[in-house]
Amino acid sequence: LYWFQDSHKVYKNDMKKMLETSNIEEANIDCVDIVFGGDHSQGALRSSLKTMLVLKNSEVIERKSAIGYILCQKDTGTILKNTILDGIGDGLKKIGQEGFTIVSNKGKLTMIPVPLLYVTGDLTFQVILMGKEYSSGHWCIICRLHPNVWKVFDHTRGEKWTMKSLRAMAESTKTNAERLGVKIKPYLDFIPMSNFVIPVLHSQINLGNDVLYSLLDYAADNIESISSEEQVTRNSYLYFRRSNRATVAT
Numbered sequence: 001l002y003w004f005q006d007s008h009k010v011y012k013n014d015m016k017k018m019l020e021t022s023n024i025e026e027a028n029i030d031c032v033d034i035v036f037g038g039d040h041s042q043g044a045l046r047s048s049l050k051t052m053l054v055l056k057n058s059e060v061i062e063r064k065s066a067i068g069y070i071l072c073q074k075d076t077g078t079i080l081k082n083t084i085l086d087g088i089g090d091g092l093k094k095i096g097q098e099g100f101t102i103v104s105n106k107g108k109l110t111m112i113p114v115p116l117l118y119v120t121g122d123l124t125f126q127v128i129l130m131g132k133e134y135s136s137g138h139w140c141i142i143c144r145l146h147p148n149v150w151k152v153f154d155h156t157r158g159e160k161w162t163m164k165s166l167r168a169m170a171e172s173t174k175t176n177a178e179r180l181g182v183k184i185k186p187y188l189d190f191i192p193m194s195n196f197v198i199p200v201l202h203s204q205i206n207l208g209n210d211v212l213y214s215l216l217d218y219a220a221d222n223i224e225s226i227s228s229e230e231q232v233t234r235n236s237y238l239y240f241r242r243s244n245r246a247t248v249a250t
Contacts, residue, residue, distance in 0.1 A: 004084035007091030032115035135181030
């Protein structure tokens with residue numbers, strides 16, 4: 001079960017409604033930002049489009065619309081490709097290509113600046129769009145550094161991925177680890193990598209989990225002094241709980 005909307009039509013409709021309800025003058029419009037996102041939870045992937053009208057006085061007027069839904073236990077590139085991605089992607093590409101948009105506002109034509117497109121969502125969703133499916137737990141999604149390097153504290157920043165370099169890697173004859181997590185060409189290659197926004201909430205949750213499990217390990221080693229057999233049993237139980245919770249959530 002899945003459905004999706006034409007993202008270009010949704011954008012035009014949302015923009016018209018914002019202009020009608022806010023009584024905005026064309027001269028006061030500074031820029032337009034559009035955020036396309038997707039997140040999987042409770043057995044489904046939900047995708048939305050947020051349109052933000054930024055005024056010259058820094059005020060932001062926004063409208064969010066659902067544009068896609070897939071009932072699935074887990075979101076994969078194959079599922080996205082065979083359901084909602086092409087339809088939504090075509091609309092996003094049209095938004096970026098058409099230049100200035102003229103919207104009718106109560107009989108008055110208003111010229112809207114060329115919008116900037118951004119992508120966000122959980123890491124699984126983002127790496128699928130980058131053509132790096134199944135790499136989010138291993139390879140950096142921003143740069144080309146090997147995990148043995150980027151996981152070291154205070155490491156030197158690596159060369160950032162671009163859509164051009166992702167396409168080149170996808171088309172190369174390199175294999176396995178030489179591909180740095182790249183499987184196929186990126187889906188939305190008209191949106192620059194610099195406009196992919198890391199999900200801060202997910203990162204904070206993972207950092208919190210790391211602190212919790214480190215605290216449990218410290219307590220086991222220095223306070224409880226449990227046996228190695230009990231430690232193995234406890235770790236197996238915690239792993240089972242995390243895996244089971246992830247299965248239920250996906």
